[in-house]
Amino acid sequence: MSVAELLTPAQVEAAARLARLLLNEGEAAAFAAQLAPILARVQALDELDTSNVAPLARLSPLANVLRPDEARPSLGADLALREAPDAAGGFFRVPRVLGEGGGA
Amino acid sequence: MTLPPAPKARLIVGLEIHVQLRTATKLFCGCAVRFGAPPNSLTCPVCLGHPGALPVLNREALRCAAKTAMALGCRILPRTSWDRKSYWYPDLPKNYQISQNEFPVGLEGAVELPRADGSVKTVRIRRVHLEEDAGKSLHDAPDATLVDLNRAGTALLEIVTAPDIASPEEAGDLAREIRRIVRYLGVADADMQKGHMRLEPNVNCAVELDGAEARTPIVEIKNLNSFRALEAAVAFEFERQTAAYLADPAYTLERRGKESRGWDEAALATFVQRRKEEAHEYRCFPDPDLAPYEWIAGELDELARETPELPQARRRRLARELGIGQGDALLIAEDRATGDLFEAAVAAGACPQTLAKHFINLWTRLAKDAGTTIAGLKLDAGALAELARLQTDGAVSATAARLIAEAMARTRAAPRALAQRLGLTRLSDRTALLPLVKEAIAANPKAAAQYRAGGGKAAKSLGFLQGRVMRLSGGRADPAVAAALLREELGPQLG
Numbered sequence: 001m002s003v004a005e006l007l008t009p010a011q012v013e014a015a016a017r018l019a020r021l022l023l024n025e026g027e028a029a030a031f032a033a034q035l036a037p038i039l040a041r042v043q044a045l046d047e048l049d050t051s052n053v054a055p056l057a058r059l060s061p062l063a064n065v066l067r068p069d070e071a072r073p074s075l076g077a078d079l080a081l082r083e084a085p086d087a088a089g090g091f092f093r094v095p096r097v098l099g100e101g102g103g104a
Numbered sequence: 105m106t107l108p109p110a111p112k113a114r115l116i117v118g119l120e121i122h123v124q125l126r127t128a129t130k131l132f133c134g135c136a137v138r139f140g141a142p143p144n145s146l147t148c149p150v151c152l153g154h155p156g157a158l159p160v161l162n163r164e165a166l167r168c169a170a171k172t173a174m175a176l177g178c179r180i181l182p183r184t185s186w187d188r189k190s191y192w193y194p195d196l197p198k199n200y201q202i203s204q205n206e207f208p209v210g211l212e213g214a215v216e217l218p219r220a221d222g223s224v225k226t227v228r229i230r231r232v233h234l235e236e237d238a239g240k241s242l243h244d245a246p247d248a249t250l251v252d253l254n255r256a257g258t259a260l261l262e263i264v265t266a267p268d269i270a271s272p273e274e275a276g277d278l279a280r281e282i283r284r285i286v287r288y289l290g291v292a293d294a295d296m297q298k299g300h301m302r303l304e305p306n307v308n309c310a311v312e313l314d315g316a317e318a319r320t321p322i323v324e325i326k327n328l329n330s331f332r333a334l335e336a337a338v339a340f341e342f343e344r345q346t347a348a349y350l351a352d353p354a355y356t357l358e359r360r361g362k363e364s365r366g367w368d369e370a371a372l373a374t375f376v377q378r379r380k381e382e383a384h385e386y387r388c389f390p391d392p393d394l395a396p397y398e399w400i401a402g403e404l405d406e407l408a409r410e411t412p413e414l415p416q417a418r419r420r421r422l423a424r425e426l427g428i429g430q431g432d433a434l435l436i437a438e439d440r441a442t443g444d445l446f447e448a449a450v451a452a453g454a455c456p457q458t459l460a461k462h463f464i465n466l467w468t469r470l471a472k473d474a475g476t477t478i479a480g481l482k483l484d485a486g487a488l489a490e491l492a493r494l495q496t497d498g499a500v501s502a503t504a505a506r507l508i509a510e511a512m513a514r515t516r517a518a519p520r521a522l523a524q525r526l527g528l529t530r531l532s533d534r535t536a537l538l539p540l541v542k543e544a545i546a547a548n549p550k551a552a553a554q555y556r557a558g559g560g561k562a563a564k565s566l567g568f569l570q571g572r573v574m575r576l577s578g579g580r581a582d583p584a585v586a587a588a589l590l591r592e593e594l595g596p597q598l599g
């Protein structure tokens with residue numbers, strides 16, 4: 001597979017949509033051309049045999065960090081909303097969206 | 105003329121159930137979990153998604169999840185860990201939800217559902233995992249969406265079944281049994297009105313036409329919050345999908361894949377929902393901010409020891425030890441306290457069958473009227489046993505028992521005293537019953553004549569007259585004494 005084939009403009013557009021980035025005309029192709037060599041560089045890792053290596057999600061050996069189920073003071077609505085760009089009646093106010101949220 | 109063969113359609117349903125755990129605080133921060141608090145008052149940098157804030161796992165939530173997974177017969181993974189599921193929505197402040205994708209708390213269990221005919225249906229459980237809830241969005245304003253993040257970060261348990269459910273009723277039965285189980289375990293209140301339990305069925309159909317079977321697209325119905333809505337939505341989709349396929353043979357899983365639909369409670373219909381991210385677009389990856397959890401030796405045994413007898417085991421035992429039928433046992437063991445009350449009353453000397461009849465016919469209705477469970481009526485097991493004994497011993501009739509039960513719920517007085525006070529003790533005294541017997545005969549000469557004539561209708565006529573005496577006595581007459589007196593008064597039979 002050639003370097004250019006590693007990332008198509010369509011894939012760049014899909015990634016931009018998920019990141020909520022609006023690309024201008026021609027940018028998808030331009031970014032594809034710039035990002036493809038980076039991917040090619042990372043792809044060098046594929047040459048390593050990892051069949052006997054357990055997946056490593058974290059570098060820290062930390063495990064079993066728990067807290068007791070005891071309430072601690074919250075910030076309170078005033079403080080929580082203080083840095084919000086817009087607020088009304090104790091709520092965060094955002095541009096209107098349609099439909100139910102909560103992917104879950 | 106031959107009609108074309110009728111299409112045969114089979115329903116295939118899997119269920120995703122979100123249960124809000126009964127923890128005091130959220131899953132990854134110390135904010136209190138409380139329904140109805142002023143908006144955004146229960147928030148902190150962690151659940152607001154502020155940069156740099158670090159989540160720390162709630163020990164109790166993890167224990168509740170493991171208990172439930174074990175109760176559902178799941179295998180507990182020795183090491184459980186956390187993933188980020190990315191999507192954009194204003195009520196999800198971090199733009200990702202912390203969930204468990206790769207290493208959930210439990211995998212591969214099963215739930216047994218009792219059926220009306222006495223058999224058992226098994227539904228496999230695919231996985232049980234923990235995740236955080238989103239906040240709430242209000243769309244009332246015309247130009248803006250208002251967001252309350254009090255709920256954001258609340259501990260949810262997600263239970264996913266295999267597509268083993270074959271009817272709308274089974275879907276409802278499964279959801280109800282899950283609710284019983286989490287309530288028995290004490291890990292959740294599962295109050296539907298408060299949105300503690302949200303149901304998402306995945307529905308499709310296998311339609312057989314001209315000897316070939318096709319599958320319709322899998323439709324996920326989002327966020328149902330009552331059992332009635334669940335059953336209605338599944339039934340609606342069954343009909344809609346079958347009709348859609350018969351109208352358009354391209355309406356198949358292969359061609360259309362998965363779809364997302366909402367439920368319109370007013371129209372009793374599902375509707376197309378705007379597409380959100382596809383599953384692969386959630387870009388799940390391990391959360392670097394959260395350490396995995398490895399169960400410590402003995403910890404799971406300890407949780408198992410804390411687990412009470414579960415609803416299905418209790419129903420089986422009630423059947424085996426006390427001869428209680430499956431349908432009755434379902435009601436008696438509906439909640440743990442009511443089941444305990446039943447068993448305590450049996451231990452106090454109640455005949456299990458009479459007591460079961462009282463639970464099904466009397467106490468359930470009185471509890472419903474009072475907006476509570478049978479145990480919630482707060483009546484003493486000894487009092488319930490006494491009422492059952494009064495009826496078993498023949499001291500009061502079934503009708504009288506009902507009146508006494510109503511008075512018990514109202515006044516909390518003892519059943520024997522109430523029977524006296526209300527004049528509901530059984531009349532077996534011949535002198536007291538004789539006038540009623542004479543009155544019944546005088547008022548029903550036709551029945552009396554039919555009895556005297558003998559033959560086929562005689563027994564029925566005697567039964568009828570006996571019923572009249574019962575009614576005249578307000579249900580108090582001893583049926584056997586009444587029948588004996590009737591025979592004497594009616595005289596010899598012909599033929």
Ligand SMILES: [Zn+2]
Pocket residue numbers: 130133134135146147148149150151152257
């Ligand atoms: Zn918080």
